Amino acid sequence: MSFIGRWFSKSPSDLLAKGDNCMKSESYFDARTHYEDGLKRNVDGELDAVFRERIATANLRLAERNLFEAEFAHSHGDLTKAVDHLELAKTLTSDPTIREKADLLLRNYAESALHQDVPTAAPSCTSCSSSSGCAPPAADETSDHSLPLLEYYELLIQQLPAQQYQRYALLGENFAFAFITASQDEHIEALASLERCIDQIPQDIYCYEKGKLLHRLGNDSAAEQLLRTAIKLNPVNELAWLNLSLVLRESNRFQDAITVIEIMISEKIMLGEALLMRADIFDATGDHESAVNQYALLLQTPYARPAAEKLYPLLQESGRQADAAAIFKKYLNKSCH
Numbered sequence: 010m011s012f013i014g015r016w017f018s019k020s021p022s023d024l025l026a027k028g029d030n031c032m033k034s035e036s037y038f039d040a041r042t043h044y045e046d047g048l049k050r051n052v053d054g055e056l057d058a059v060f061r062e063r064i065a066t067a068n069l070r071l072a073e074r075n076l077f078e079a080e081f082a083h084s085h086g087d088l089t090k091a092v093d094h095l096e097l098a099k100t101l102t103s104d105p106t107i108r109e110k111a112d113l114l115l116r117n118y119a120e121s122a123l124h125q126d127v128p129t130a131a132p133s134c135t136s137c138s139s140s141s142g143c144a145p146p147a148a149d150e151t152s153d154h155s156l157p158l159l160e161y162y163e164l165l166i167q168q169l170p171a172q173q174y175q176r177y178a179l180l181g182e183n184f185a186f187a188f189i190t191a192s193q194d195e196h197i198e199a200l201a202s203l204e205r206c207i208d209q210i211p212q213d214i215y216c217y218e219k220g221k222l223l224h225r226l227g228n229d230s231a232a233e234q235l236l237r238t239a240i241k242l243n244p245v246n247e248l249a250w251l252n253l254s255l256v257l258r259e260s261n262r263f264q265d266a267i268t269v270i271e272i273m274i275s276e277k278i279m280l281g282e283a284l285l286m287r288a289d290i291f292d293a294t295g296d297h298e299s300a301v302n303q304y305a306l307l308l309q310t311p312y313a314r315p316a317a318e319k320l321y322p323l324l325q326e327s328g329r330q331a332d333a334a335a336i337f338k339k340y341l342n343k344s345c346h
Contacts, residue, residue: 021051021060027309028063034311037074041067065102072101076110081164083118084156091118159185165192170247170279180210187218196222213243217252224256232256247279254286263290281312288319297323308340317341 024047031040041064048060079094095111095118102108156164162185166177177188187202200222207215220235233256239249250273257266267290273283288303301323307316317340324333 021047021056024050025056025059025063028067031311032063032067032070035070036311037067037070039311039313041071068101069104069107072098072104072107072111075101076107076114079111079114083114088118158182158189162189165189172245173248176211176214180214181206184210191218191222194225196226211243213239213246213249216242217246217249220249220256221252224252229256229260245278250278251282254283258286258290261293263294266290281307281310285312285315285319288316292319292323297327301327308336313340 024043028040028043028047031037031043044060044063044067048057048064051057051060075094075098079091079098082088082094083091092115095115098111099108159182163178165188166174169177177184183202183206187199187206190202191199200219203215203218203222216235216239220232220239223229223235224232233253236249236253236256239246240253243249250269254266254269254273257263257269267287270283270287270290273279274287284303284307288300288307291297291300291303301320304316304320304323307313308320310316317336321333321336321341324330324336
């Protein structure tokens, strides 16, 4: 059996289940890919209606995401990107509500462009349909946000894990300012702002955020201690676990990083990210075969795309050109929508 054959399940029912799992994790593009593959392999036609309904739902979710990204882009003066997202939203679904809203926004943007000079970016592939979604971009240091502070903060924290998002959504305006300042790489100002709200936020979040900032400023020793304190205060703070492993990995303390990662895996803390990092450390320490096997296992999860991006060059470097080509064809040779 080939490399691909060992790792991919190709029955329509398996592809349906994979697509449903991706939908639950909001990886709508990957979900649609599984559903489309399942429809092609559904020779007896028994599940055709189910696959078509699921494909339509995935496309609807992608269209909704592109509407959101369009409004975000326009609020930051990027008219070209906003229009790209709106046009893509219209091609993804026949839902009248989505198409009507897209048309309305297109008209509004066109009218506003006639009355003011709107800076635009060069056209690019901006579809918000990848497995990881399009996280809100970090703001430019000099940007004057047109959104109110708390609305902009809400956009930023949407990329956090669900449990942490719920906690961060309750932290108030002072912390929101510190968080936004950190997102703009103004680390010293962010530290000062964080200290001003130390008594207003949970201590594990304070330690995590301060540790993250100190890591960015190059003080990894203090960052490590703060992250370990955050974990001691709240053992289920996923972000503290992840960033501690990152600090150790980036310091080339591979064994210490593996110790943390193995705990994350056993406790199912940010499991996908932990498995990706373990594979990365296998690769960095020369255990390429273990890295290949770990990335290959992740191809059957919502983390398939980042795993494939790492696996592809590994297979090429080891002379497994046919396997590399199969990975590229299935996971990396995707159109932009």
